[in-house]
Amino acid sequence: MNDATTTTPRPGPPLWLLAELTYRCPLHCVFCYNPIDFANQTDELSTDDWLRVLREGRELGAVQCGLSGGEPLLRDDLEVIVAEARRLGYYTNLLTSGVGLTAERARALKAAGLDHVQLSFQDSTREMNDFLSHTKTFELKNRVAQIIKDQGWPMVMNVVLHRLNIDHIDRIIAMAAEFGAEYLELANTQYYSWAFQNRDALLPTRAQLQHAEAVADVWRAKLGDRMRIFFVAPDYHEGKAKKCVNGWGSMFLTVTPDGTALPCHTAKMLPGLTFPNVREQSVREIWFDSEGFNRYRGTGWMKEPCSSCEHREEDLGGCRCQAYLIAHDPTVADPVCVKSPHHALVVEAVERAEAGVAVATEHPLVFRDPKNSRKLSTLAS
Amino acid sequence: MTALATSIRPRIGAGFRLQWEPAQDCHVLLYPEGMVKLNGSAGEIMRRCDGERSIDAIVDELETAFNASGLEPEVLSFVEIAGKQRWLIWE
Numbered sequence: 001m002n003d004a005t006t007t008t009p010r011p012g013p014p015l016w017l018l019a020e021l022t023y024r025c026p027l028h029c030v031f032c033y034n035p036i037d038f039a040n041q042t043d044e045l046s047t048d049d050w051l052r053v054l055r056e057g058r059e060l061g062a063v064q065c066g067l068s069g070g071e072p073l074l075r076d077d078l079e080v081i082v083a084e085a086r087r088l089g090y091y092t093n094l095l096t097s098g099v100g101l102t103a104e105r106a107r108a109l110k111a112a113g114l115d116h117v118q119l120s121f122q123d124s125t126r127e128m129n130d131f132l133s134h135t136k137t138f139e140l141k142n143r144v145a146q147i148i149k150d151q152g153w154p155m156v157m158n159v160v161l162h163r164l165n166i167d168h169i170d171r172i173i174a175m176a177a178e179f180g181a182e183y184l185e186l187a188n189t190q191y192y193s194w195a196f197q198n199r200d201a202l203l204p205t206r207a208q209l210q211h212a213e214a215v216a217d218v219w220r221a222k223l224g225d226r227m228r229i230f231f232v233a234p235d236y237h238e239g240k241a242k243k244c245v246n247g248w249g250s251m252f253l254t255v256t257p258d259g260t261a262l263p264c265h266t267a268k269m270l271p272g273l274t275f276p277n278v279r280e281q282s283v284r285e286i287w288f289d290s291e292g293f294n295r296y297r298g299t300g301w302m303k304e305p306c307s308s309c310e311h312r313e314e315d316l317g318g319c320r321c322q323a324y325l326i327a328h329d330p331t332v333a334d335p336v337c338v339k340s341p342h343h344a345l346v347v348e349a350v351e352r353a354e355a356g357v358a359v360a361t362e363h364p365l366v367f368r369d370p371k372n373s374r375k376l377s378t379l380a381s
Numbered sequence: 382m383t384a385l386a387t388s389i390r391p392r393i394g395a396g397f398r399l400q401w402e403p404a405q406d407c408h409v410l411l412y413p414e415g416m417v418k419l420n421g422s423a424g425e426i427m428r429r430c431d432g433e434r435s436i437d438a439i440v441d442e443l444e445t446a447f448n449a450s451g452l453e454p455e456v457l458s459f460v461e462i463a464g465k466q467r468w469l470i471w472e
Binding site: 013064066091115118152154183 | 395396398400402403404405409411412413414415416467
């Protein structure tokens with residue numbers, strides 16, 4: 001099936017298991033990567049299903065377990081799931097907005113063996129934070145950061161950057177340092193799902209990005225090892241494709257609230273590909289034998305310009321979801337790459353951001369909530 | 382740069398966890414959303430870093446266990462690197 005120059009190697013273990021426990025969420029972030037039609041997916045896996053998935057993943061060699069959502073704290077069996085994950089030998093990471101993390105719940109999660117909390121912040125100013133997340137959460141996050149420190153957990157703070165908050169970067173970093181975060185991830189928005197809906201309003205200008213990187217560099221020099229700052233560059237502006245989740249089906253396994261197993265959080269949007277469900281197949285069968293995980297592994301699926309490109313092993317053709325969203329074909333090169341025949345579409349989006357033509361009245365922000373989800377799903381079908 | 386004293390008692394840093402992974406046939410050091418795979422000697426040194434044993438004691442144990450001698454420089458240099466990464470801490 002594959003010729004001599006393109007191969008699909010037998011994958012190693014799925015080192016990272018991301019358990020998306022629920023799509024329910026008290027926030028309504030405009031850059032959320034949960035699927036647009038999340039409101040139609042209300043059938044969540046049971047506690048026993050999750051415990052089985054954890055066991056099967058661990059048997060394959062998974063070591064990192066991310067507990068995410070939606071807001072994972074909305075699952076009242078979170079402590080049970082954490083305790084089993086920890087007992088099995090996972091390093092357990094809770095990815096949370098902090099809404100619902102009381103001191104009491106934090107103590108229970110600590111007792112269950114939770115290793116680490118990643119707390120997401122939308123912005124450092126209350127007004128902007130409330131605007132972007134559409135709920136009054138900033139004061140609460142201040143409190144939650146203290147609750148996390150009180151339990152002795154390492155704290156990673158994650159802030160998703162975009163046009164509307166990136167100019168606040170100095171205050172964002174100052175706040176993270178004040179809260180005692182060990183790591184700060186300044187992650188430029190990735191344009192999928194809700195963020196793609198809102199792309200014109202969220203894409204920053206080049207000047208905004210350069211300013212933000214310069215400010216981050218100043219803080220890095222000032223803080224040294226006390227707080228490590230990661231600046232995740234936006235791929236629209238770089239002209240360079242990145243490996244999707246370190247390579248499709250190479251180390252990353254997501255299980256969505258209804259049990260669908262995916263090679264990345266957003267892969268379910270891809271047409272012409274069905275993904276297995278953990279209710280029907282074991283994690284082993286899913287990882288090694290399913291069409292959903294094998295389709296884009298390695299380089300054998302590639303077309304030109306990827307198949308003869310000298311960088312094909314480094315970027316593995318980039319992101320399949322981005323190819324589908326921008327070029328309407330998941331089998332072509334990631335359009336962020338300058339060699340992609342569809343790259344002009346990315347340039348056009350970046351130039352629109354430069355010109356600042358996306359005014360709010362033309363493109364009002366679409367907040368991630370069940371009502372918008374049902375509306376957009378109806379339009380799509 | 383001052384050399385480390387062999388009397389220090391290193392232990393695994395906060396937020397890190399050392400464990401043996403059969404699937405990878407090595408010791409790994411886990412931390413928030415990441416993992417370091419340790420080679421054989423790093424694993425053997427690190428699993429003895431419990432905050433009780435001094436570097437002197439660790440060197441003695443390793444030399445006995447592997448029927449070797451003169452391991453002190455290797456152990457010291459690894460502990461120094463691991464300290465910079467905060468994998469190991471000590472008083």
